[in-house]
Amino acid sequence: MSKVLVIGCGGVASVAIRKCCQVSEIFTDLCIASRTKEKCDRLAQALQGKTATHITTAQVDADDVAQLIALIRDYRPDLVMNIALPYQDLTVMDACLACGVDYLDTANYEPENTDDPAFRAVYEKRCREKGFSALFDYSWQWAYRKKFEEAGLTAILGCGFDPGVTQAYCAYARKHEFDRIDTIDILDCNGGDHGYPFATNFNPEVNLREVSAPGSYWENGHWVEVPPMSIRREYTFDGVGPKDMYLLHHEEIESLAENFPEVKRIRFFMTFGQSYLTHMKCLENVGMLSTTPVRFEGRDIVPIKFLKALLPDPASLGPRTHGKTNIGCIFTGVKDGKEKSYSIYNVCDHQECYREVESQAISYTTGVPAMCGALMLLTGKWKTPGVHTVEELDPDPFLDALDRYGLPRRENRAPVLVDA
Numbered sequence: 001m002s003k004v005l006v007i008g009c010g011g012v013a014s015v016a017i018r019k020c021c022q023v024s025e026i027f028t029d030l031c032i033a034s035r036t037k038e039k040c041d042r043l044a045q046a047l048q049g050k051t052a053t054h055i056t057t058a059q060v061d062a063d064d065v066a067q068l069i070a071l072i073r074d075y076r077p078d079l080v081m082n083i084a085l086p087y088q089d090l091t092v093m094d095a096c097l098a099c100g101v102d103y104l105d106t107a108n109y110e111p112e113n114t115d116d117p118a119f120r121a122v123y124e125k126r127c128r129e130k131g132f133s134a135l136f137d138y139s140w141q142w143a144y145r146k147k148f149e150e151a152g153l154t155a156i157l158g159c160g161f162d163p164g165v166t167q168a169y170c171a172y173a174r175k176h177e178f179d180r181i182d183t184i185d186i187l188d189c190n191g192g193d194h195g196y197p198f199a200t201n202f203n204p205e206v207n208l209r210e211v212s213a214p215g216s217y218w219e220n221g222h223w224v225e226v227p228p229m230s231i232r233r234e235y236t237f238d239g240v241g242p243k244d245m246y247l248l249h250h251e252e253i254e255s256l257a258e259n260f261p262e263v264k265r266i267r268f269f270m271t272f273g274q275s276y277l278t279h280m281k282c283l284e285n286v287g288m289l290s291t292t293p294v295r296f297e298g299r300d301i302v303p304i305k306f307l308k309a310l311l312p313d314p315a316s317l318g319p320r321t322h323g324k325t326n327i328g329c330i331f332t333g334v335k336d337g338k339e340k341s342y343s344i345y346n347v348c349d350h351q352e353c354y355r356e357v358e359s360q361a362i363s364y365t366t367g368v369p370a371m372c373g374a375l376m377l378l379t380g381k382w383k384t385p386g387v388h389t390v391e392e393l394d395p396d397p398f399l400d401a402l403d404r405y406g407l408p409r410r411e412n413r414a415p416v417l418v419d420a
């Protein structure tokens with residue numbers, strides 16, 4: 001028996017909600033609350049008669065802590081799942097603290113307005129001190145550690161696939177496969193084709209900010225930053241075949257570097273097709289990825305927001321997307337005095353996801369771990385006061401839940417290494 005409040009009703013939230021509704025013995029009551037209530041109502045309507053979970057809906061502006069507090073006090077959930085945008089992480093955490101409720105999200109904080117002078121000052125200091133210049137980092141949410149601990153509340157950060165499952169894979173490798181891990185390569189391959197020359201698989205604003213940033217990786221205790229898309233490798237993925245992949249900065253490298261200090265190198269690679277890269281470069285060159293408002297015919301327009309309005313809604317890609325994703329980690333290290341390598345990953349089929357939850361695999365591979373993370377919290381397996389990333393928690397029940405609810409693991413004890 002539990003009551004869960006889900007904030008957001010976009011591509012990822014819709015999958016998480018549909019999956020929660022498949023486990024109604026735990027998720028007995030669900031409130032879907034988002035900026036546009038009609039989307040919540042439409043989803044609640046679609047699920048009517050198909051689940052024993054009792055669903056209600058609400059309108060909320062999650063940028064407004066007072067509105068969130070009023071909603072949480074009214075609904076009295078056991079857990080708030082923040083599956084809106086990373087911009088809302090801090091306001092939702094503040095509201096959870098004020099109301100004494102556990103918290104879970106799928107992406108770490110970044111501000112909507114990156115020109116805000118208060119953000120800029122902290123950001124520029126962090127770039128200098130830490131040595132990577134992505135707009136997002138964990139410092140904002142790690143600053144809540146003591147507050148959550150003292151309140152006896154649990155906050156789980158980044159419980160999607162990457163971040164999320166990839167860190168559970170790291171925790172699993174450390175627990176069962178290695179005495180010492182030396183290197184971790186996280187590989188995110190989307191072999192899906194939606195037939196559009198250019199579209200993003202999740203929120204375009206958040207996606208394009210991430211992909212157009214300089215790449216960076218962790219090596220021998222410090223960050224190494226490189227120009228965007230300047231490190232390319234070809235890799236052959238199980239279920240997909242050969243793909244070009246590029247080194248990116250990614251949020252889980254930061255928390256893994258802190259929680260796995262013994263690891264010598266941690267990198268993240270994502271696959272991109274040439275069409276995606278050419279479009280992105282062109283859009284960047286003409287200023288369409290900018291978050292700084294421009295004056296146009298008497299009103300301010302934020303270029304990347306305007307671009308978002310032009311691009312296909314990621315939630316609409318489901319029926320058109322064919323092919324598979326393959327996301328996972330390759331490790332090298334030592335077990336029982338012997339050098340070894342090992343990989344653990346999931347292969348997910350876009351069309352199978354669509355048949356099950358009317359969504360493509362990117363939203364599926366994020367929404368299912370969010371549901372499984374919530375399941376871990378609600379059943380007490382991950383109830384640990386404080387603010388935690390997934391590698392800090394027991395990977396075993398979480399990976400078992402993923403196996404059961406749609407993202408089964410595959411293992412390879414002789415994987416091809418990225419630099420082979």
Ligand SMILES: NC(=O)c1ccc[n+]([C@@H]2O[C@H](COP(=O)([O-])OP(=O)(O)OC[C@H]3O[C@@H](n4cnc5c(N)ncnc54)[C@H](OP(=O)(O)O)[C@@H]3O)[C@@H](O)[C@H]2O)c1
Nearest residue numbers: 008009010011012035036062084086107160161162202203
């Ligand atoms: N960890 C991972 O593996 C992973 C992978 C992909 C995505 N993600 C994360 O998943 C999250 C959701 O992505 P998505 O693709 O589902 O995005 P999306 O389709 O754009 O959905 C975002 C939802 O949040 C709502 N929202 C936005 N601002 C709000 C506000 N101020 N108050 C209330 N609701 C608000 C939107 O409402 P409207 O309908 O009114 O716009 C929409 O329902 C993002 O944080 C993304 O970074 C994580």
